[in-house]
Amino acid sequence: MKRREFLKGAGAGALAAGLGGAPAVHAGRTIRWKMVTTWPKNFPGLGTGANKLARLITEMSGGRIKVRVYGAKELVPAFGVFDAVSRGTAQMGHGAAYYWKGKHEALQFFSAVPFGLTAQEMNGWLYYGGGMELWREMYARFNLVPMAAGNTGVQMGGWFNKEINSLADLKGLKMRIPGLGGEVLKRAGGTPVNLPGGELYTSLQSGAIDATEWVGPYNDLAFGLYKAARYYYYPGWHEPGTTLEAIVNKKAFDALPKDLQAIVENACKVVNQDMVAEYAARNNAALHELVTRHKVQVRRFPDDVLKKLRELSDQVVAELARKDQDAKRIFESFQRFREQAMAWSELSDLAYLQARQAG
Numbered sequence: 001m002k003r004r005e006f007l008k009g010a011g012a013g014a015l016a017a018g019l020g021g022a023p024a025v026h027a028g029r030t031i032r033w034k035m036v037t038t039w040p041k042n043f044p045g046l047g048t049g050a051n052k053l054a055r056l057i058t059e060m061s062g063g064r065i066k067v068r069v070y071g072a073k074e075l076v077p078a079f080g081v082f083d084a085v086s087r088g089t090a091q092m093g094h095g096a097a098y099y100w101k102g103k104h105e106a107l108q109f110f111s112a113v114p115f116g117l118t119a120q121e122m123n124g125w126l127y128y129g130g131g132m133e134l135w136r137e138m139y140a141r142f143n144l145v146p147m148a149a150g151n152t153g154v155q156m157g158g159w160f161n162k163e164i165n166s167l168a169d170l171k172g173l174k175m176r177i178p179g180l181g182g183e184v185l186k187r188a189g190g191t192p193v194n195l196p197g198g199e200l201y202t203s204l205q206s207g208a209i210d211a212t213e214w215v216g217p218y219n220d221l222a223f224g225l226y227k228a229a230r231y232y233y234y235p236g237w238h239e240p241g242t243t244l245e246a247i248v249n250k251k252a253f254d255a256l257p258k259d260l261q262a263i264v265e266n267a268c269k270v271v272n273q274d275m276v277a278e279y280a281a282r283n284n285a286a287l288h289e290l291v292t293r294h295k296v297q298v299r300r301f302p303d304d305v306l307k308k309l310r311e312l313s314d315q316v317v318a319e320l321a322r323k324d325q326d327a328k329r330i331f332e333s334f335q336r337f338r339e340q341a342m343a344w345s346e347l348s349d350l351a352y353l354q355a356r357q358a359g
Contacts, residue, residue, distance in 0.1 A: 031065045031260075033057075033252070036085065038078040038095035040198045041071025044222045045215070045282065046244070049150045049275045050094040053246060056267040061260055067092065078196035082247065086142045091252040094149060096244050097135075098179030099194075103142065105320055106327035108179045109334050110135045110146070112239040114313040116334070119151040119241035119276050121341040126243070129337040134330050143250045147268040150244030150275035153283075155236030156220065157301055158213030159204065159229035164301060167308050176200060176212040180316055181238025187312040197223070204228040213238065217286035218279060226294045233299050237309055244275070 035054055039047040054067035070090070072078035081093040082100045097111040110131070117125060125131040126148055139146045158177070162169065171189030182192030193209055203209045205228040212229070213236070214220050226232070246268050253261060290296040301309075321331035 030063065031256070033065060033067045033091035034075065034089075035067050035069045035092040035094060036074075036076050036081050036090040037069065037093065038072055038081050038099060038196060041069075041074060043071075043197065043219070045152070045219055045275065045278060046150070046197075047071060049244070049271055049278075052274065053094065053149055053267055053271045056270060057264055060263045060267055065256075065260060065263070069094075072196055072198060078198070082142070082144075085247050085249050086144055088143075088249050088251065091249050093247045094244065095247070096178075096242060097146070101179065104138060104326065105323065106330050107138060108320075109330045110138075110243060110245070112179060112181070112242040113317060113334065114181050114184050114238045115240065115310050117241055117338055117341060118345075119153045119243075121337070121345075122151065122241045122243050123148065123272070124341065125334065125337040130333050131337070134333060138326065138330075139247065140250065145248045145250050145253045147246045147248070147265060148243050148272045149246035149268040150272055151279075152215050152219075152239070152242045152244070153276055153279045154216075154241060155213065155239040156216045157233035157236050157238075158211055159220070159225050160211040160231045160233060161204075161229050162210070163231060163299065164233060164305060166302065167305055170305075173211055174209045176203065176209050176214075177238060179238075180313070180320070181213075183316045184238065184309055184312045187316065188309065201225060201228055215242075216279065216283050217290055218282035221286040221290055226290055226296050230297060231299050232290065232296050233301055235301070235306075237301070237306060237313075244272075246271075 035050060037047065037050045039050065041047060042051065050069055054069045057065050057067050070076075075090065076084045079099055081095045082103065084090045085093040098108040100107050110126075122131075126135065132148075135146050158175065164170065167188060170185065173185070173190040174193055175185055175190055176193045176195045177185055178192075178194050182194065185192045193203075195203055195209075195212075197214060200212050200214055201223050204212050204225065212225065214223060214225065216236070220226070220232075248264065253264070256264070287298075291298060317331065321328050
């Protein structure tokens with residue numbers, strides 16, 4: 001009798017777990033996930049960052065989750081990552097939110113805003129300023145859970161086949177530049193083009209585009225962009241601290257027990273911080289090689305050009321904020337944090353860097 005009562009109770013408990021109690025993941029079962037990315041397979045920094053994330057999840061879980069990475073076009077096209085993970089074709093993706101502006105334009109706030117937040121400030125807004133809650137709310141509509149999983153830091157302004165001496169030089173310019181930065185270029189008279197990284201070199205070399213931005217010296221050297229363009233401009237006004245994302249299919253994430261959910265989330269945090277450190281280290285050596293070995297001409301955008309781009313950027317972002325209530329709420333949160341960050345950075349980072357330069 002006692003044995004029958006025990007088995008009955010155990011069966012009821014298992015049924016309850018499957019219907020909405022603990023996630024239905026059995027002990028000893030290996031969970032196999034596919035991660036699709038927007039980056040070329042094993043591309044330095046971006047692609048290897050995705051590889052590192054997959055490896056960390058596998059190792060930290062003791063092999064309970066095994067993640068296999070697919071580069072752009074291996075399983076889905078570079079810009080097919082969002083839909084693939086949303087549908088469950090893959091359980092995980094790695095990319096950047098500004099690629100998905102066709103889903104909702106306000107998603108661009110979670111990657112990079114021209115003249116916006118630096119890498120450190122983006123992390124502050126996401127983790128402690130309310131940004132992550134807004135991000136997850138938006139992505140939940142698409143059956144996704146987003147996580148910050150990398151940051152390139154301040155980028156370069158891009159590669160150009162002609163000098164930029166005034167705003168007039170941007171008129172008619174065909175440039176690969178995604179997200180809000182592309183809209184700013186359009187307001188300045190240029191033509192923004194959205195291309196995946198793997199197509200940049202050939203497009204620039206063939207003349208299909210006149211200019212391109214990518215990331216910075218580390219990644220730009222790896223793509224050989226110096227062979228296709230003469231001038232390398234800074235600063236990267238359009239991407240001051242671009243957050244890369246890991247997106248997880250919500251159904252797949254919710255099915256994990258709490259410890260595995262924590263492992264996925266914290267592996268993303270590790271990679272998010274690690275990538276900032278890697279770019280800070282690698283960009284130095286790469287810039288030195290570009291200048292000394294390949295004789296790249298590094299140029300600064302003229303002050304009047306940057307001033308006008310800033311004005312146009314403010315217009316673009318303000319107009320986006322007026323489009324709907326979601327955009328308005330995200331903009332207000334972002335802008336409030338940005339104003340506070342600017343006030344502090346003047347007394348901290350900016351003041352220190354000026355003092356160090358003067359010394």
